[in-house]
Every structure is written in C-alpha cells, then in structure tokens.
Amino acid sequence: MAAADEIQSAQQATARAIAGAHSHREGALLPILHAVQEEFGCIPPQTIPAIADVLNLSRAEVHGVVSFYHDFRDTPAGRHVVKLCRAEACQAMGGAALAEQLLEDLDTGWSGTTADGRLTIEPVYCLGLCACAPAAMIDEKPHGRLDAARLTTLLSELAP
Amino acid sequence: MSITLYVPRDSAALAVGADQVAERIRAEASARGVEISIIRNGSRGMIWLEPLVEVETDEGRLAYGPVTADQVPSLFDAGFLTGGDHPLAHGPTEDIAFFKRQTRLTFARCGLTDPLSLAAYRAHGGLVGLERALTMTPEAILETVTQSGLRGRGGAGFPTGIKWRTVYEAQGPRKYIVCNADEGDSGTFSDRMIMEGDPFLLLEGMILAGIAVGAEKGYIYLRSEYPHAIDTMNRAIRILKDNNILGDDLLNAHKAFDVEVRVGAGAYVCGEETALLDSLEGKRGVVRAKPPLPAHRGLFGCPTVINNVISLASVPIILAQGADFYRDFGMGRSRGTIPIQLAGNVRHGGLFEAGFGMTLGEIIEEIGGGTASGRPVKAVQVGGPLGAYFPPALFDTPFDYEAFAARDGLIGHAGIVVFDDSVDMLAQARFAFEFCAIESCGKCTPCRIGAVRGVELADKAQSDIAASGDPAPHYAIMRDLCETMKFGSLCALGGFTPYPVLSALNHFPEDFSGEPRRQAAE
Numbered sequence: 146m147a148a149a150d151e152i153q154s155a156q157q158a159t160a161r162a163i164a165g166a167h168s169h170r171e172g173a174l175l176p177i178l179h180a181v182q183e184e185f186g187c188i189p190p191q192t193i194p195a196i197a198d199v200l201n202l203s204r205a206e207v208h209g210v211v212s213f214y215h216d217f218r219d220t221p222a223g224r225h226v227v228k229l230c231r232a233e234a235c236q237a238m239g240g241a242a243l244a245e246q247l248l249e250d251l252d253t254g255w256s257g258t259t260a261d262g263r264l265t266i267e268p269v270y271c272l273g274l275c276a277c278a279p280a281a282m283i284d285e286k287p288h289g290r291l292d293a294a295r296l297t298t299l300l301s302e303l304a305p
Numbered sequence: 306m307s308i309t310l311y312v313p314r315d316s317a318a319l320a321v322g323a324d325q326v327a328e329r330i331r332a333e334a335s336a337r338g339v340e341i342s343i344i345r346n347g348s349r350g351m352i353w354l355e356p357l358v359e360v361e362t363d364e365g366r367l368a369y370g371p372v373t374a375d376q377v378p379s380l381f382d383a384g385f386l387t388g389g390d391h392p393l394a395h396g397p398t399e400d401i402a403f404f405k406r407q408t409r410l411t412f413a414r415c416g417l418t419d420p421l422s423l424a425a426y427r428a429h430g431g432l433v434g435l436e437r438a439l440t441m442t443p444e445a446i447l448e449t450v451t452q453s454g455l456r457g458r459g460g461a462g463f464p465t466g467i468k469w470r471t472v473y474e475a476q477g478p479r480k481y482i483v484c485n486a487d488e489g490d491s492g493t494f495s496d497r498m499i500m501e502g503d504p505f506l507l508l509e510g511m512i513l514a515g516i517a518v519g520a521e522k523g524y525i526y527l528r529s530e531y532p533h534a535i536d537t538m539n540r541a542i543r544i545l546k547d548n549n550i551l552g553d554d555l556l557n558a559h560k561a562f563d564v565e566v567r568v569g570a571g572a573y574v575c576g577e578e579t580a581l582l583d584s585l586e587g588k589r590g591v592v593r594a595k596p597p598l599p600a601h602r603g604l605f606g607c608p609t610v611i612n613n614v615i616s617l618a619s620v621p622i623i624l625a626q627g628a629d630f631y632r633d634f635g636m637g638r639s640r641g642t643i644p645i646q647l648a649g650n651v652r653h654g655g656l657f658e659a660g661f662g663m664t665l666g667e668i669i670e671e672i673g674g675g676t677a678s679g680r681p682v683k684a685v686q687v688g689g690p691l692g693a694y695f696p697p698a699l700f701d702t703p704f705d706y707e708a709f710a711a712r713d714g715l716i717g718h719a720g721i722v723v724f725d726d727s728v729d730m731l732a733q734a735r736f737a738f739e740f741c742a743i744e745s746c747g748k749c750t751p752c753r754i755g756a757v758r759g760v761e762l763a764d765k766a767q768s769d770i771a772a773s774g775d776p777a778p779h780y781a782i783m784r785d786l787c788e789t790m791k792f793g794s795l796c797a798l799g800g801f802t803p804y805p806v807l808s809a810l811n812h813f814p815e816d817f818s819g820e821p822r823r824q825a826a827e
Binding site for chain 1: 316317319320321352353355488489490491492493494496497529530531532533567568569570571572573584585586587588589590591605646647648649650651654655656677686690720722723724725728733736740743744746
C-alpha cells in the first residue's frame, strides 16, 4: 500500500512539473495532456488534480477534456498499438472484413488489449492513406495495401 | 559521376515500403560500386505507383513503380540508373497520362523536391509571393486574394478574400491565423501531402495571411493521426525561423509572424472550425453557436482567420502570379484549381489537381481508370463521410461547388471514394449514422441523439429484411429524422450526415428493399 502511495505521489509530482513547463503557453491543456500521456502511457486519474491546480481549472474541467478526446486513455495500452482504419475508403477495399478477422483471431474487441498485454487494437477514422487502402498505423508507422496475410506478418514481426 | 534518385518520404509511400526500397537501393549501389545520392521527396500523387522511384537522367526524371525492395536488384540489372527498360518503367514521370493531364498550381513543387530544402523551395518559385506581398499594402493583398476567386478548400467554399477582409477590418487586442489541418474526411489526403511534401508553401501562405490582416501569431491545428506531417511541419518552422523568414522581423521587413503546431487528439468534430478553436484553447472540442463569426471573435475571443491547409497553400501562387492567372482556371463561381483525391476501390488512386469543371465520370473512369477490383462502379462518395453517394447515372455532374449542391451533394474537401458493386448501401447509411454518433460533440440534440436513433432504424430495417418483413416504415422515420438533423443541428456533422443517408436511400433503393442485393457480392 505504501509503495502504491509513493508511485501515486511521484506521478502527481511529475504531472505537476509537466504542467508547469507548459503553463505559459496559450491554451496549454492539450499539449500538457499529450506530454503526460507520453510520460505514463495514459493520463492517470490521480494526476488530474495536479494538472487542474497548475492551470487554475477545476478537476471536472480537466476530466471533461480528457474524456472528450479519443486519444487520451486512463489506463496504459498494450505494448504495441495497432490503429486500424474503419473509414469509407478502407471499407471500399475490404477493411471491415480485415478488422473483423483480426479481432476474432486475437479474441478481443475494438479498443481492447490482448490477454498477454501485447497488442491494443484501436479503431481510427482515416489515416490519410486512402489511395492505398486498407490502411493501419502500427506504433506510429503507416502501412497500406493490407490483407490478412500481410497484417499477420507485420504483427508477428513486432517485439514480444 | 553520382546519379540522383528520388524515393518519396510521403506517408503513403512509406506505408507501402519506400524506406525499405531506399535502403535496398543504397545497399545494392554500394555492392555494385555505383555512386548515387537519394533525395527523399514528397509524393507526385500517383499513389498506385508508390513507391515511385525516379532517376535523374539526361532525358529528365524517369519513373519506376510500384517498386518493392525485392525488385531493386532487377532494376539495377536492367540498368535503370541510365534509364534502362524494365517492366516497372513508365518513362518520364511528367509524361505519365495521369500527371500530364493535371494543372498543378498548388502542388507544383510537391514531389519535385526535398520538402525541407529551403534552397530547392526558392529555386522552384517559393517565396516569390511573399517577397511581392512585402511591397504591397494590406488592402492590395486582400484585393488580389478576393479577385482571384479563391474559395475555402476545406469544404464550405467561403470566399477567402472576404473572410480575410473581415478580420482585417475587425478590432481586437491581437489577431490570429489558424490553419485547419484536422483533415479527418475519409478519402482525403491533400493537406497531408502538402504538409509532408511542401511544408514551406503552407507556412508562406500563413505568413501572407498574417501580413494581410495584421496578425502576428499562427497556429496549425494538426491531427494526431498524421505523425509524419507533424514532424515535417515542426522541422520546416525551425528552418524558416533559422533563416529569418519567420520571427520578429521577417525578411527584415519590420513585420513579425510566428507559427506553432498544435496536435489534435483524435476528435473528428475538431475539423469544424469553432470546435477547433475551443480545442486550441484547451477545452473540449465543442461546437460554438454562430454568430459571432470567428472572424470577429475567434481564438481567445480575438479576430481570427481560420482556413484549411489547401486554401492557405493556394495563396502564394496567387500573389506570385496575380489574381487573373488563378481566376482563369475553373468554371462558374468555382475558380482556380482543386486537388481531387481519388481513393478507395479505384485503379489509379491518388491526387489529381485540375481546374474545376471536369465531370465526375471523366474523373472516375478516365483519370481513375475505374475500380481496382475490376468490377463495375456502383457508388462514389464525394466530400468525405458527410458527402453524398452518387450513382453512375449522375456521373455527368461537373466538379463545381454549385453543380454538386444542385444535386444534393457537396464537394467538401474534394475526396472521392469509389465503391464497386459489392457495397451494401444500407450498411453505408448505417455507418454514416454510426460515425456521427461516435464523433458528435454532444452539444446539440439532433446530432447527439439523432445519430443513435439512425443506427437503430438501420438495424431494425436490416432485421426486417432478414425476416422477410417490410422495412419501409423505418425509412419513413429515417427520412423524418434526416430532416430534423439537417435543419436542427448546430454544425455540419449532424447537419450533413443526412447527405450520405438520403443519397443512399434515393439512388440505391434496391439495397433497402430486401431484394436479392447480395447476389452481386457473391
């Protein structure tokens, strides 16, 4: 229990420092949240009061922003994040079937993480790779002209 | 003598293996003792040929593509470094039919140069517009932009010059230029291509806007789904600052302008200009009621120009070549050129810049070459997820803001997604509602609740069809719901979701009636 408290207060201190480093900027909250997520892999709920305090906002206001945006998560993702495009151009090239098959194979759902914590599969609505659909972004790397075999290979090449 | 090759660094090229191709070319050249240099350019826009490798020869730049890393040794064997023939050879890049037919004004440099070489930018006509503008009065700049007939390329088509003049005349403690780079529409990637392929052009456009209206600060609100564009824009800003083209006294002209990239966080609705402004202010991306217009009270309550990437990127050439030059392209009230993006199930997918006025049929069949699958085209969605589905029967529609509006459609950001005959239009109508429900900011009821009801109606119709019942009553309610959303929503998300839904219902009734529509897919 003491160890958990220690982690929590260390996280709060870090979040406070991050918020402080950005607080002079106009509309600083989004850059702060991106930086906090970069640091912890998520926005730990216990860091919200610290961020709110630095920006002189209410906790509700910060929570409202965190929960509004699809990118921000309250628990860390798996070790690799696979963003599969669900939008129309990818649908036109069989993207829906590709996604369905992958989710079934991994026994997870949209935004779900595999049981071993290795992969998180997220829906994304357009990566701007619409002329080489279906497309995905795996750990920030773009991939196009995917089919089931290619996707399987790409995922198997990722570190465990 | 060293031979120059070009291997694009555009995300679409990277997505299909451009890095591996470049690496293999380097390895192969070194193994064969050939001296080469590789320039990582932007994309020429012929995405179906990516990775498109170009070789600089006496006959100009020759194209080979789509190249895979495994094919690189065979290219060397065929002597591609001196233009040798190979099954992947397409001859001079600019003679490829898809390229040759274009009028590339905004994309003139994209794919030609190293995007982050300021010297190359200058050598190919960059900064001419800015240098000219620095000798002009703000009124003269505003007049030039107005006379060019440029309209907002983000979708709404509002005259850019009038918007700028409104901000110029507005009073405020300070003014802002905001670039809307939240390109969320499926089937569109022109903003991404400019930011990755010619970032200085966008920055030049923003500086011009700043000089014209008297703003000293610009923000680029860039979606998080575009990590490469974010990186390229940040590097480009750094380079311009180092060269005194951005900063406190740009080009020693006693004018200040600074630009900062702000990264979005995965909310489609932030592409709506007022939601974007709220997001920039660090709030939830909730749509504001208008008036006040952003031009009067925008970012932090100050007069704000908010323009799409392509609108801003179109301004430098207008200043460089004059309003008449730009206005002479196009048709009717749609002047200049538009980068059309061909995507989805299309043989020749990519970016095609042309004057307004080509018909949809010419674009899909002649330029796009029909579907990638080789099956008949059944529907094309123009203008992103909020755009209408057009059947081939309407392919005589000219690409023009007013002509599309007259047929209950919209050009939007000029993306065209092609579907073959295996598409189920009831499922597409359902998706339109589903997408609206996922992305609604929640402020207005027709959008927030209407979208959810729409999904339910589509599901009920689907289950009635499966049970051989009559789904028609659901469509009567669906049409009524669309009416409410269209006229009762605060912004285009709820207000335009009826476009894909109603166009699907009206043009493809067979998919909604439970007739044996699955046949085509089987």
